[in-house]
């Protein structure tokens with residue numbers, strides 16, 4: 560049988576394979592993002608960048624829990640102007656780079672895109688879903704009016720694809736997804752972390768300095784699969800699945816649920832960067848076993864039942 564085709568296209572953004580580095584996992588330095596690309600990722604996403612620099616929260620900001628990690632980093636970042644300088648001093652033309660943005664209001668998203676748009680960035684991912692920073696992520700991501708304003712005003716500023724990253728911490732993710740689609744989102748990333756908490760029983764204190772954080776890793780995968788499945792039956796734009804993927808079997812599950820591509824985050828802490836080649840090989844072998852010519856042929860196959 561012929562070698563299966565792993566390439567995918569998301570709103571005009573072509574990737575050699577459907578595996579992306581999730582936002583926030585390896586920062587914003589182009590050198591480290593390039594390492595992930597060289598390790599086999601089809602695309603890499605930066606940590607979320609905001610309009611102004613933010614220091615983030617005090618330590619501890621990250622703790623391992625059963626089946627995953629709990630984090631509340633606090634959207635620490637150097638601000639868009641410094642990030643622009645980092646990008647313009649780096650070689651990015653051959654890098655399938657997606658920039659993740661967060662903001663407190665539509666004008667901040669618009670302003671960031673107007674600064675960055677001349678660079679060879681392939682797409683933007685709007686982080687409307689950080690579960691633990693007041694006034695930024697989820698407070699925007701669960702308000703249909705705010706989503707509409709952010710997506711529409713960002714869209715006016717760029718012709719590049721806009722991915723909108725959604726949160727599972729809402730009562731009806733399908734409703735929010737439709738608002739994003741109707742406002743002009745070109746694709747949806749599903750999902751960000753799950754709002755969660757951990758307490759030290761010796762000292763009685765919440766473990767994270769911020770008390771509440773976002774849960775990631777294998778423990779959240781069934782939630783993410785459910786969200787992808789429900790949303791993909793209700794929207795026409797492509798979905799990028801994210802949440803707890805550590806093996807090729809996990810990735811396949813997301814494709815069958817309706818994702819066209821997938822992002823990998825926490826798995827890097829368990830498996831290192833080899834995880835991309837391992838998952839790619841597993842997907843290839845599965846497609847051969849199932850006699851499918853392309854990874855695109857298995858997207859949404861669970862919907863028929």
Ligand SMILES: Cc1cc2nc3c(=O)[nH]c(=O)nc-3n(C[C@H](O)[C@H](O)[C@H](O)COP(=O)(O)O)c2cc1C
Pocket residue numbers: 581582583584606607621628630632634659686724750751752774775776777779801802803804822823824825826
């Ligand atoms: C330490 C850490 C930092 C993160 N930072 C961001 C971020 O800056 N922007 C964002 O959209 N998501 C961020 N995320 C969420 C991930 O991109 C991803 O949506 C989530 O971790 C679920 O995927 P995973 O289980 O494969 O890690 C972060 C996750 C972790 C663990």
